Amino acid sequence: MRSRTYRTSYAQLVALTDHGSTWAWAAAGVVLLALMPALVGSFGLNILVTIFVLAIGVLGLNLLSGVAGQISLGHAGFLLIGAYAQAILTTDYKLPTLLAVFISGLIAAAASLVVGVPSLRLKGLYLAITTLAFTFIVRHVVLFAEGLTRGSNGMPVEALTVFGLSFKGDQRFYYAALAMLLLFIVITLNLMRTRIGRAWLAVRDHDIAARAMGIDLMRYKLLAFMVSAFYTGVAGAMVALQTRFINVDTFSVLVSIEALAMVIVGGMGRVHGAILGTALIVLLPEALTVAFAVAGDGVKTLLADRIYEVKGLLYGVVILLFLRLEPEGLAGIWRKSKRFWMQWPLSQ
């Protein structure tokens, strides 16, 4: 049984992990993921890439909703901005693709001020609806600014190239997505243990009390929106690089809801929760396809006709079940099962 949880200094309180063994496990996980292209085919690889890319955005939403406590239904809008920024910057302005990914994030962050500024006066539900309005407005702007975005025709996107090395093809892009996700996980974990991360937690728990403790609400709420939008913008750019063609319809309001579902299913405010939640929600329809293939032809045709609805039904049911039965999400299940095994003969 591990029992080194007595902390005697502030440095220990903000350390990334209490146990050195966590590093070994993390390294093992990264090695396993790096070996994946040798183990699974291109279909499986594609699903993994989707998980990695979306997880970046979900990490961002998790920072905003789970850590800073601001509900957003507008992340489909940031994803859309990131994807289109990537497409426009690389085709029209001939920027290097990797640089464009980060600039897309910055553009999304700048756009987030449109929602961030009203958020200073709005709380809870009013904020949720303003962010929803933001998604509609962004969609509209993209559809009607035809000179810049080609309107409803969509845009092709150039493949990722880093210093002359092309990341075209499933396997190569897989490593790019993995590296990007790891980068953002490290950034997030470190962000959470700085003054900024702690200030966000205080704002979430009670914003007026946080202000009384000397936290500048305006600064930290805006910062939460901008950082979250930056993550989502980068995720949008990566989505564009993965699909190589973007269209407004890829980023409907349902995407915002899906993203919130991922945050909730994973467990609010937890980094590993965000990733587990993304993985579960992305894998769910695939698991369903497999299950129904076993079930027989009749069910399979139903699934072929109505895949979108069956998927929707599934999201809904999963959200409802998690909210009712496990509000802490997958991160909570993880914590409980870990404790169970660690205290095994004595666990209750």
Added chain:
Amino acid sequence: MNYFLNLVTSGLVIGSLYGLVAMGFAIVYRATGMVNFAQGEVMMLIAYTAYSMASIPGLGFAPLLLGVVAVSVLIGVLIERLFIRPMLGEPMFSRVMVTIGLAVVIRSTVILIWGVEPTAFPRPFGSTPIRLGPLALYPGQIFALGSLALLCLAMWLFFRKSRIGIAMRATSNNETTALLMGIDVKRISAIAWALSAVFAAFAGLSFCLMFSLEPEISQMGLRGFPATILGGLDSVVGGAFGGLVIGVAENLAGGYLGRGLKEIAGFVLIVVVLMVKPYGLFGQREIERV
């Protein structure tokens, strides 16, 4: 001038639809302090049920309306019992997410049962427009305007005169005190959900009578948000007013500034309004103590 008048009138008609949706939002918010993101989907479910009921031969419009109202009350109470009440005491975020989850479930189920193709809803009042001076209104449009006016009046009387209405106001004012005064707070919440579903029923019927029966009905829920916000989330009659304003504003923006703007005029309007008045035009400012 004629063009302007026509724009305003059709704006008022669409606005009355928004108003009905907004009133449904507001009544739930007033009684329970949460927003029902599934309002549009409840509307859709009731509209499709109404379609199935209308196919019963020999059923007139009046019995159909009664039947639809009864079904909607049932749906409202069931949703409250099964999904909302067990979440009492949970954080607001989870409670709102339950309605979002519910919205997705209802929409998918309805499409799985009835399909995605738009279907013509029977027109019990015919489809010849009725002329009023320079304006021509379809019976369905008159139904929408009429139900908004009637329900507005009914709500006003309900909150002023009826015992339950006054109890509901007391509950939204202070739940604990209301409980101590002998008000059954749980019943109030159930009644609010039932009433909200009745609003959804009228909104859904109006939509079907004006357009057709299609899955896009559920979009009306999201499109009704600007009206709700403009009127203030906790003001039922304010929601009706907000709906009319948004409807007219959308139509004028679409008619004079360009077609695409029609879709987002309402959302742009509320982002601006909320920056000036964070609790809407008629909403009450919440005073918070730490």
